[in-house]
Every structure is written in structure tokens, then in C-alpha cells.
Amino acid sequence: MSTTPRPPLHGLAQIDGMDESAWLDVIEKMEEVYSQLVQDEIALEEKNAQLEQSQQFIFSLLTAMSDVLVACDEGCRIEETNAALRELVGRGDEALRGRHLAELLAGDAHRERLRAALTNAPRRGSTVEIDLLDAQGQPVPVDFNITPRFSGAGQLVGHVFVGRPLGELKRAYHQLREAHEALKRTQQQLLHSEKMASLGRLVAGVAHELNNPISFVLGNVHALQRYTERLREYLGAIHANADADEQARLRAKLRIDHLLADLPSLMEGTLEGAQRTADIVQGLKRFSAMDRGERSEVDLNGVIERAIHWVRKGTAPAFAVHWSPGEPCTIHGNAGQLLQVVMNLVQNAYDASAIRHDPGDDPAPALWVSLVRDGEVARLSFRDNGPGIASEHLSRIFDPFFTTKPVGKGTGLGLSISYGIVEQHGGRLTARNHPEGGAEFVLELPLSSPP
Structure with missing residues (x-):
């Protein structure tokens, strides 16, 4: 409120029938009103600045979202979109605003699916997978989460659709599945390689274990083969009715007595070696x-x-x-x-x-x-x-x-x-x-x- 001295108002006061103090009160009230208007204007400018800042923040969030976003009224007409959706469908904000969301869908089946999702859960939200038409007119599957919007009085005023295109996710999942299958095949090959290495160590032990009894059996078999030839020659002479002196000479030459004495031990050793080999194989089979x-x-x-x-x-x-x-x-x-x-x-x-x-x-x-x-x-x-x-x-x-x-x-x-x-x-x-x-x-x- 101004305190500057004012000139006398005798003439004005006399014309209007008001004295000078009354006019001073009027001027003071005018100045108060003007000061309040200035303060209100400053506050309004601050609020406008905050509102612009909030709008810019919300706009930056919508722009930065990789998921597509559509805000519709109760009749499912588009009110707001974000950059991800506009880029996907290849249309600008003005071309989308006011259009029905169904115009962006790929076919009647997806429109009916959207209608059913909105009808079944209008107040608590729902999820639905529908196909949008991209900029080239090709269907793109999008998994939408539908959230209702309410007024301050609790009345339904629209819905917000937030979704993620599934095409890229499906491609990534397919690549991941292929990589997983390749990894499983590689793992099986490595497991097989390690098993083969363990089997190699086992075979080395088995080979060494079998070497002794098999060598023993082979040696005895060779001795039995030689004994067989000598017995065949001696029996041939007997069957040919050779005289007693010739038989005695062959008996001494072929060492038939020694051969007959050695046969039981050879047979016993051969059986023992064979049984030992069988035991080794049987023991191996238990762990095969x-x-x-x-x-x-x-x-x-x-x-x-x-x-x-x-x-x-x-x-x-x-x-x-x-x-x-x-x-x-x-x-x-x-x-x-x-x-x-x-x-x-x-x-x-x-x-x-x-x-x-x-x-x-x-x-x-x-x-x-x-x-x-x-x-x-x-x-x-x-x-x-x-x-x-x-x-x-x-x-x-x-x-x-x-x-x-x-x-x-x-x-x-x-x-x-x-x-x-x-x-x-x-x-x-x-x-x-x-x-x-x-x-x-x-x-x-x-x-x-x-x-």
C-alpha cells in the first residue's frame, strides 16, 4: 500500500458529497486489490511453469518407453499415444487422435478379442494378446495390459493400453532355444568324451588284468597242440601194428610218458586261466x-x-x-x-x-x-x-x-x-x-x- 502524500480533494469531495478521508479509503482498497492481483499473477505463472515441467516430464517418459501405450476414452477412441506406438503403426499423433482403436487391429477376430477383454473386466483390468497392423500393413502380436481410468467421482472414463510387441521377443526366444539345444548337444558330447576317457582307463586296467590268464591259456594250448601231434604220431605207429621195439623207440623219442604226466597240470592250468578270465569279465559286467x-x-x-x-x-x-x-x-x-x-x-x-x-x-x-x-x-x-x-x-x-x-x-x-x-x-x-x-x-x- 502506497504512503505517498496526496493533494487535497476539496473540490472533488464537494462535487460527490464525499469528504477527503472517504476517497483515501477507496484508493487504499484499490491498491490492495491491485497488489493481490499482481501476487496472484506471479503464483499463476509459477503454477504454469510447474505444469509445463510436469508435462515435459510425462512426455519424456512416454517418449522413452519401449512399450507401446494408448490412452482411450470410454468409447475406445484414442486420446493419447506414445512414440513407440506411433513408430510401430507408422502414423502421427494427429492422424491417431480421435480414431477408434479397432482401426489399428488386424482383422475382426482381434477386434472381437479386444471387445471381449473390455467387457469381461471393465473395472479391474485384464490382459489380451492382439495383433496391430504395422507401418507396412503386417500384423504384429502385442501383449496388452488393459487398465481402466476413473474420474474423481469414480466414473469409468476410459482405458490405458500398455503392451510389448512379441515379435522381437519370439525371435529372441527362438534364438535362445536354438542356443540352448546346441549347448545341450555340446554338453552331451563332452559328457560322452569324459565317459570315454574313464572307459579308456578302465579298459587299460582290464587289458592288463586279462593279459596274464590269457597268456597262460595260450601257452598251455600251444603245449597241448604239440602234445597232440606227438600223440597222433605214436598212435599212428600203434595202429600200423609196429613191432614192440619200434613202439618203445617212438615212446622214448616222443617222450610219451612225460607228456601223459604233464597233461593233467596243463588241463588244470588252462581251466584255471579260463575261469580267471571269466571272473574278470563277470566282475566287469557288474559295473558296466x-x-x-x-x-x-x-x-x-x-x-x-x-x-x-x-x-x-x-x-x-x-x-x-x-x-x-x-x-x-x-x-x-x-x-x-x-x-x-x-x-x-x-x-x-x-x-x-x-x-x-x-x-x-x-x-x-x-x-x-x-x-x-x-x-x-x-x-x-x-x-x-x-x-x-x-x-x-x-x-x-x-x-x-x-x-x-x-x-x-x-x-x-x-x-x-x-x-x-x-x-x-x-x-x-x-x-x-x-x-x-x-x-x-x-x-x-x-x-x-x-x-
């Missing part, structure tokens, strides 16, 4: 279910003994394995798979302990194996006298393709596959460095029956 999912009651003592036997016969004849069968530990599982796990742990122990051990230097490679029952769990421990596992490798020891062996000496899949087999049997496989030195692997498997 590598690729079958058959499960049965398996004695861990037998699995451990067989695994140690094959590894030592195949690749580590000088490997000192300290093992004595303990009390029976029977589990329900696949004998072939468990043999593969134990063979892999024994072979790894030999490979690790042989790294730093040279003849005449350090103690020879050795492995200590123990099997104990702990409640309903069988705990199998493998401790070698190698250099142990580096601390940075402990967390990765069971990762696929991780190996510390030289190139060509390991696939990095043995422990990973063993870990998976143990998990399939409901057990656990762990690794650590033993306090007395070397690495220790502990295999825990649930017993098939309580002790």
Missing part, C-alpha cells in the same frame, strides 16, 4: 551300466576295491594305495556311475601326487582311503601326498572345464561330472587341503538302510 539309469543296492567296499584295482592295473601300477575294507556300507544307486566317480578320484589323486615325486627324491605317490559310517551316511575319504590344492583353485575345483593339468592331460570335466553324479545320488562331494599335507576329497552318500 555306465549309460543306463538302473539302480540297485551297491556295496561301497566292492566299488572302492574295484576302482583301485582298475586304476593301478591301467595307469598307476606303482601307486601305493592304503585301503582296507571296512564294515558293509550299502547304498541305493548306479554301480557304474559310482565306479566312475571313485575311479576319477583315485586317478586324480595319483596324478596330483605324481607331480612332485621323482624316484629317489620324495616319497612315492600314495593315497589313503577310508570308509566310515556316520549315522545314515557313508563317508568316504581320499587323501593323497601331493602338493595340495592352491587356495585360489579351491572355489573352482568342481567347475566344468577347470583343470590344473597340462594341455592334453585332462578335460576339466571329471570332477564336475563326478559332482553331478554324487548330487543325483543325494550325496555331497567336497575338497580341502589336509592338515598333514596333500589334498583330501570327501564323498558322502546316504545309506540305503540305517546301521
Whole structure:
């Protein structure tokens, strides 16, 4: 309010019948009203600025959205769209505003699907997959989420459609599925390669095991073949009615008496070698279910003994394995798979302990194996006298393709596959460095029956 002195208003006051104080009051009120108008105008300008800022923010959000957005009135006529939708259908904002949403759909079937979605859930929203026509007139599947809009009085005034074109997602899913199938094929090939490597170690042990009895049988058969020729010659002379002196001479020359005395031992040795070969094959057949999912009651003592036997016969004849069968530990599982796990742990122990051990230097490679029952769990421990596992490798020891062996000496899949087999049997496989030195692997498997 202004406080500037004003000139006398005697004449004006006399004409209007008002004194000077009344006019001063009128002027003061006018100034108050004018000041209030100025303040209201400033506040209005601030509100307009905030509104423009909010509108710009909302516009930037709509523009940045990758999902398509359509806001329609109650009659499903378009009121607002975002840049993603306009780019998809190839139309501008003016061309879309006021049009019915059904005009953007690809065919009557999708219009009916939209109508049904709006009819069935008008107030709580719904989802529907419909095809929009793109800029080239081609149908594009869009998964729309329909949300109703209400006025301040709670009246339905329209719907908001927010959706994502499924074409790109379907292409990405197809590519992902193809990559997954390729990965599965590669994984099966790698698993097969690792199984073949385990089978190779097993075959090496079997070949060495079979060599002795087969060689023994072959040697006896060759001796029997020679004896047969000599007997045929001697019997031929007898059948030819040779005189007694000739028969005696041939009997001495062909050593018939020695031959007859040697025949029982030859036959016994041949039968023994054949039986030993049959036992080896029969024992191998019990653990030949590598690729079958058959499960049965398996004695861990037998699995451990067989695994140690094959590894030592195949690749580590000088490997000192300290093992004595303990009390029976029977589990329900696949004998072939468990043999593969134990063979892999024994072979790894030999490979690790042989790294730093040279003849005449350090103690020879050795492995200590123990099997104990702990409640309903069988705990199998493998401790070698190698250099142990580096601390940075402990967390990765069971990762696929991780190996510390030289190139060509390991696939990095043995422990990973063993870990998976143990998990399939409901057990656990762990690794650590033993306090007395070397690495220790502990295999825990649930017993098939309580002790």
C-alpha cells in the first residue's frame, strides 16, 4: 500500500458529497486489490511453469518407453499415444487422435478379442494378446495390459493400453532355444568324451588284468597242440601194428610218458586261466551300466576295491594305495556311475601326487582311503601326498572345464561330472587341503538302510 502524500480533494469531495478521508479509503482498497492481483499473477505463472515441467516430464517418459501405450476414452477412441506406438503403426499423433482403436487391429477376430477383454473386466483390468497392423500393413502380436481410468467421482472414463510387441521377443526366444539345444548337444558330447576317457582307463586296467590268464591259456594250448601231434604220431605207429621195439623207440623219442604226466597240470592250468578270465569279465559286467539309469543296492567296499584295482592295473601300477575294507556300507544307486566317480578320484589323486615325486627324491605317490559310517551316511575319504590344492583353485575345483593339468592331460570335466553324479545320488562331494599335507576329497552318500 502506497504512503505517498496526496493533494487535497476539496473540490472533488464537494462535487460527490464525499469528504477527503472517504476517497483515501477507496484508493487504499484499490491498491490492495491491485497488489493481490499482481501476487496472484506471479503464483499463476509459477503454477504454469510447474505444469509445463510436469508435462515435459510425462512426455519424456512416454517418449522413452519401449512399450507401446494408448490412452482411450470410454468409447475406445484414442486420446493419447506414445512414440513407440506411433513408430510401430507408422502414423502421427494427429492422424491417431480421435480414431477408434479397432482401426489399428488386424482383422475382426482381434477386434472381437479386444471387445471381449473390455467387457469381461471393465473395472479391474485384464490382459489380451492382439495383433496391430504395422507401418507396412503386417500384423504384429502385442501383449496388452488393459487398465481402466476413473474420474474423481469414480466414473469409468476410459482405458490405458500398455503392451510389448512379441515379435522381437519370439525371435529372441527362438534364438535362445536354438542356443540352448546346441549347448545341450555340446554338453552331451563332452559328457560322452569324459565317459570315454574313464572307459579308456578302465579298459587299460582290464587289458592288463586279462593279459596274464590269457597268456597262460595260450601257452598251455600251444603245449597241448604239440602234445597232440606227438600223440597222433605214436598212435599212428600203434595202429600200423609196429613191432614192440619200434613202439618203445617212438615212446622214448616222443617222450610219451612225460607228456601223459604233464597233461593233467596243463588241463588244470588252462581251466584255471579260463575261469580267471571269466571272473574278470563277470566282475566287469557288474559295473558296466555306465549309460543306463538302473539302480540297485551297491556295496561301497566292492566299488572302492574295484576302482583301485582298475586304476593301478591301467595307469598307476606303482601307486601305493592304503585301503582296507571296512564294515558293509550299502547304498541305493548306479554301480557304474559310482565306479566312475571313485575311479576319477583315485586317478586324480595319483596324478596330483605324481607331480612332485621323482624316484629317489620324495616319497612315492600314495593315497589313503577310508570308509566310515556316520549315522545314515557313508563317508568316504581320499587323501593323497601331493602338493595340495592352491587356495585360489579351491572355489573352482568342481567347475566344468577347470583343470590344473597340462594341455592334453585332462578335460576339466571329471570332477564336475563326478559332482553331478554324487548330487543325483543325494550325496555331497567336497575338497580341502589336509592338515598333514596333500589334498583330501570327501564323498558322502546316504545309506540305503540305517546301521
